Amino acid sequence: MEWERIVAVEEDLIKANERLADENKDYFKDKGIKAIEVLGNIGSGKTSLIACVIEQLREKYNIAVINGDIAGDPADIARIGVPTIQINTGGECHLDAKYIRPFLDELPPETDLCFIENVGNLICPFEFPLGCSHRVVVVALTDGPFIIRKHPVTFRIATIAVINKIDLKDFLDNDPEKLVTDCKGINPKAAVVLTSAKTGEGIQDLIEAMNL
Amino acid sequence: MEWERIVAVEEDLIKANERLADENKDYFKDKGIKAIEVLGNIGSGKTSLIACVIEQLREKYNIAVINGDIAGDPADIARIGVPTIQINTGGECHLDAKYIRPFLDELPPETDLCFIENVGNLICPFEFPLGCSHRVVVVALTDGPFIIRKHPVTFRIATIAVINKIDLKDFLDNDPEKLVTDCKGINPKAAVVLTSAKTGEGIQDLIEAMNL
Numbered sequence: 001m002e003w004e005r006i007v008a009v010e011e012d013l014i015k016a017n018e019r020l021a022d023e024n025k026d027y028f029k030d031k032g033i034k035a036i037e038v039l040g041n042i043g044s045g046k047t048s049l050i051a052c053v054i055e056q057l058r059e060k061y062n063i064a065v066i067n068g069d070i071a072g073d074p075a076d077i078a079r080i081g082v083p084t085i086q087i088n089t090g091g092e093c094h095l096d097a098k099y100i101r102p103f104l105d106e107l108p109p110e111t112d113l114c115f116i117e118n119v120g121n122l123i124c125p126f127e128f129p130l131g132c133s134h135r136v137v138v139v140a141l142t143d144g145p146f147i148i149r150k151h152p153v154t155f156r157i158a159t160i161a162v163i164n165k166i167d168l169k170d171f172l173d174n175d176p177e178k179l180v181t182d183c184k185g186i187n188p189k190a191a192v193v194l195t196s197a198k199t200g201e202g203i204q205d206l207i208e209a210m211n212l
Numbered sequence: 213m214e215w216e217r218i219v220a221v222e223e224d225l226i227k228a229n230e231r232l233a234d235e236n237k238d239y240f241k242d243k244g245i246k247a248i249e250v251l252g253n254i255g256s257g258k259t260s261l262i263a264c265v266i267e268q269l270r271e272k273y274n275i276a277v278i279n280g281d282i283a284g285d286p287a288d289i290a291r292i293g294v295p296t297i298q299i300n301t302g303g304e305c306h307l308d309a310k311y312i313r314p315f316l317d318e319l320p321p322e323t324d325l326c327f328i329e330n331v332g333n334l335i336c337p338f339e340f341p342l343g344c345s346h347r348v349v350v351v352a353l354t355d356g357p358f359i360i361r362k363h364p365v366t367f368r369i370a371t372i373a374v375i376n377k378i379d380l381k382d383f384l385d386n387d388p389e390k391l392v393t394d395c396k397g398i399n400p401k402a403a404v405v406l407t408s409a410k411t412g413e414g415i416q417d418l419i420e421a422m423n424l
Contacts (some may be wrong), residue, residue, distance in 0.1 A: 028397060042254070042359060042362070043351070043354070043356040045356070050235065068361050070335060070364070070365060071361070071362055071365075072358070072362055073358075076358065089337075091335070091339070092367045093305065094331075121305075121334070122254055122332075123303070123305040123333055123336075127303070133237055140255070142255070142352065142355075142380075143254065145289065146255075146285075150254070150283055150284055150332070151282055151283070151304075153303045163316070165354070168354070168380070169385055171380060172419075
């Protein structure tokens with residue numbers, strides 16, 4: 001095993017991805033699509049949050065969703081009620097710019113807002129931008145007090161950080177304000193939004209932070 | 213970017229890791245150490261579960277903990293009250309057999325039970341066994357209804373699957389029994405244990421499943 005070879009390949013991948021992400025960005029611009037990536041912890045409620053946002057914006061935009069999973073059921077995402085594309089990676093832990101490119105051509109031509117939900121993983125996706133205008137990083141209050149400060153690499157690339165499942169705060173020993181402080185310490189530029197996909201709390205703030 | 217080259221490097225890495233995991237297994241055997249890997253979702257309560265188990269076994273074993281994180285605070289793991297080694301990977305999403313090897317020499321010589329907590333990530337660690345006798349995969353009931361069925365690759369390698377935070381079941385729309393069924397469907401051989409690190413429920417079952 002040659003470590004130099006592995007490091008070289010990783011660097012190549014990251015550089016190549018950046019170039020391809022720029023191409024995706026141009027693609028979205030040409031087609032008039034606002035593209036928003038939603039990444040973050042598995043089980044933090046990414047799909048439910050996207051569904052809440054769509055519920056509010058259904059009349060304003062022609063929305064589509066691309067959803068990445070290791071092994072997701074297309075029916076689970078189709079329930080959102082807009083055109084959806086399920087990408088199952090098999091074992092791959094993140095989407096990348098090259099991987100999503102052919103799926104962009106499958107979006108309905110009238111699409112002007114596209115959410116791309118990355119594989120649920122708070123680590124690996126950070127290095128592989130997809131070319132979206134926002135990178136929304138989602139965690140849940142149920143994920144414990146260390147969830148942000150243990151992942152500076154991911155919160156550094158967030159344009160918006162979401163702390164979801166805020167409705168459970170009375171049952172947890174986890175102060176949401178401390179998580180907000182952790183996030184601001186790592187990335188003062190990111191908007192931080194507290195939400196509950198269950199009660200709808202904070203969804204309007206999230207929509208505003210996304211400039212939608 | 214040459215995909216063949218990347219795939220070849222990944223295959224090399226996985227094969228090399230398997231060989232080094234076998235060497236670690238021999239090391240543990242020679243030293244008389246029971247080594248148990250705890251992997252799974254970030255925020256699922258891996259560290260708290262290890263602390264609960266240690267509380268019960270403190271008199272029976274000389275226990276040590278190796279803890280992997282992207283960016284963890286050694287003080288957070290030191291509070292367990294046994295010798296601890298904090299490995300911060302920077303950005304690397306999993307431990308591997310080669311990576312942990314030098315840290316094994318730092319274990320106190322009397323150690324006869326060692327928990328190795330992997331980086332909180334429900335995907336990437338599955339391909340990189342460390343040489344432990346158990347691979348305990350932890351998720352939380354708060355991680356939602358898809359948490360197991362979306363990760364067959366990881367649950368397939370589990371010797372024990374733990375569904376933690378069971379104390380919150382009355383506040384969630386997530387039936388623990390359905391998660392148990394999902395797990396049994398993917399891997400009938402794995403023991404499935406429901407726990408609460410908060411109330412202590414299921415900790416004795418977990419200890420028995422670990423053969424401790």
